[in-house]
Amino acid sequence: MAFEGIRRIVVAGGSLAGYSAVSELLAADFSGEIVWVTGEKEGAYSKPALSKEFLQGKSEHSELFLPEIADPRGNLRILRNVKCRSLEAERRIVHLDDGASIEFDGLILCTGATARMPAITRGMEGVLGLRTLEDALAIKAELARRPRIAILGGGLIGCELAASMRSFGFEITLIEGAPMLLGRTFGAVLGDYVRELHERNGVAVLTGATIEALEARDGRVAAARLSDGQVIETDLVLVGAGSAPATGWLEGSGLALSDGVVCDATLASSHPGIYAAGDIARWHNPYYGAEMRVEHWTSASAQGRAAARNLARSGVGSSEAPVAFADVPYFWSDQYGLKLQMVGRHDGHDHIEMQETADRAHPLLTFHRGGQLVAAAGVNASRAVMRYRKQIEDEVKARDRVAEPC
Ligand SMILES: Cc1cc2nc3c(=O)[nH]c(=O)nc-3n(C[C@H](O)[C@H](O)[C@H](O)COP(=O)(O)OP(=O)(O)OC[C@H]3O[C@@H](n4cnc5c(N)ncnc54)[C@H](O)[C@@H]3O)c2cc1C
Numbered sequence: 001m002a003f004e005g006i007r008r009i010v011v012a013g014g015s016l017a018g019y020s021a022v023s024e025l026l027a028a029d030f031s032g033e034i035v036w037v038t039g040e041k042e043g044a045y046s047k048p049a050l051s052k053e054f055l056q057g058k059s060e061h062s063e064l065f066l067p068e069i070a071d072p073r074g075n076l077r078i079l080r081n082v083k084c085r086s087l088e089a090e091r092r093i094v095h096l097d098d099g100a101s102i103e104f105d106g107l108i109l110c111t112g113a114t115a116r117m118p119a120i121t122r123g124m125e126g127v128l129g130l131r132t133l134e135d136a137l138a139i140k141a142e143l144a145r146r147p148r149i150a151i152l153g154g155g156l157i158g159c160e161l162a163a164s165m166r167s168f169g170f171e172i173t174l175i176e177g178a179p180m181l182l183g184r185t186f187g188a189v190l191g192d193y194v195r196e197l198h199e200r201n202g203v204a205v206l207t208g209a210t211i212e213a214l215e216a217r218d219g220r221v222a223a224a225r226l227s228d229g230q231v232i233e234t235d236l237v238l239v240g241a242g243s244a245p246a247t248g249w250l251e252g253s254g255l256a257l258s259d260g261v262v263c264d265a266t267l268a269s270s271h272p273g274i275y276a277a278g279d280i281a282r283w284h285n286p287y288y289g290a291e292m293r294v295e296h297w298t299s300a301s302a303q304g305r306a307a308a309r310n311l312a313r314s315g316v317g318s319s320e321a322p323v324a325f326a327d328v329p330y331f332w333s334d335q336y337g338l339k340l341q342m343v344g345r346h347d348g349h350d351h352i353e354m355q356e357t358a359d360r361a362h363p364l365l366t367f368h369r370g371g372q373l374v375a376a377a378g379v380n381a382s383r384a385v386m387r388y389r390k391q392i393e394d395e396v397k398a399r400d401r402v403a404e405p406c
Pocket of ligand 1: 012013014015016017018037038039040047048049050051082083084085110111112113114130131132157246249277278279280294295296297298300330331332333334
């Protein structure tokens with residue numbers, strides 16, 4: 001691979017996108033220096049496991065970590081416990097929060113996202129979000145008191161928290177402002193299925209419900225007051241209110257930002273030599289002809305690798321040009337021993353088909369728009385969902401003549 005004129009590459013962010021980018025740079029035999037500013041105390045770890053096996057006590061702390069990256073040339077410098085404080089895109093300098101500054105020829109931005117904590121949830125003991133290993137450890141530390149738990153938000157994280165906490169038999173109230181759980185993610189049919197699943201497993205589900213205030217006793221949360229006047233007594237509030245791209249440190253850098261780092265189809269930012277990958281990247285997805293930011297594990301991994309390859313191709317005088325990154329988004333969620341999966345994007349669908357499955361207990365749905373398959377979702381139907389992923393890719397490619405993803 002090329003890398004013409006690129007002597008030092010900084011990778012910012014020590015989770016999956018950063019890990020994938022660094023692995024790819026090393027695999028591509030980049031002979032210059034790679035500086036990986038991880039922002040982490042330890043190595044890169046699996047976030048999906050945090051809300052599932054790890055909280056349920058089925059996996060140990062040490063099992064969360066991704067394999068160590070081999071560094072055969074000795075040209076990888078890993079900076080832990082340090083974060084990027086700011087960026088001067090024009091001058092190609094990253095400033096770190098320990099006072100150091102690093103000049104670079106190439107930069108891959110992988111600083112991901114942070115948990116959204118609504119104003120009413122801030123600054124009160126017994127109210128916790130979940131985004132990082134530290135967050136998961138803080139939640140685990142609360143469990144010995146066998147708390148009654150109110151979960152704010154019925155999205156993926158909120159639902160997984162509810163399922164994991166029910167595995168200990170705790171009393172759970174799941175509070176969601178929208179009319180259904182996971183409706184935006186999975187659509188109405190699966191939204192109803194997920195609600196039924198939680199209720200069958202003993203969760204009190206309140207939809208269309210807004211928490212107006214949290215009430216404290218002796219400085220610690222004691223109740224959640226809803227806007228309809230209902231009061232839910234609780235010992236612990238867990239917040240699953242979505243996430244926001246971690247672009248704070250890039251304000252004033254000169255990069256185009258808009259709900260993430262704005263990128264073209266090749267994951268290139270508005271400045272030459274600067275790419276973005278993972279939860280932080282808002283890129284033009286050629287499969288959909290639209291800008292999107294995808295917060296899913298497999299996309300972060302594929303984008304990290306693609307951004308590294310495109311950075312290599314972007315060198316002055318390179319014989320290869322950067323290649324568009326086209327992706328049919330995919331995610332999964334594990335709840336009560338069931339695997340829920342979705343591929344594609346169902347927004348704007350005009351037709352849903354229930355597909356026949358051998359196991360009639362679990363739904364498998366396809367979503368269509370203008371006669372085209374645009375998404376599929378199912379429960380315990382991995383093979384079928386993956387077949388639909390391929391079909392969606394093929395149909396979009398045939399329709400829009402999209403190039404193979406890089
Ligand atoms: C609890 C949980 C469960 C999930 N479950 C699933 C699932 O089941 N399926 C699925 O598809 N996806 C799931 N996801 C989403 C998936 O984990 C993310 O899409 C993925 O972690 C994104 O990786 P990333 O590297 O882009 O960003 P992140 O994982 O957010 O990592 C960002 C990294 O950047 C570092 N950083 C932040 N700011 C700075 C800075 N200023 N300087 C240097 N470093 C910085 C952070 O320390 C971190 O290492 C889950 C996420 C969470 C939180």
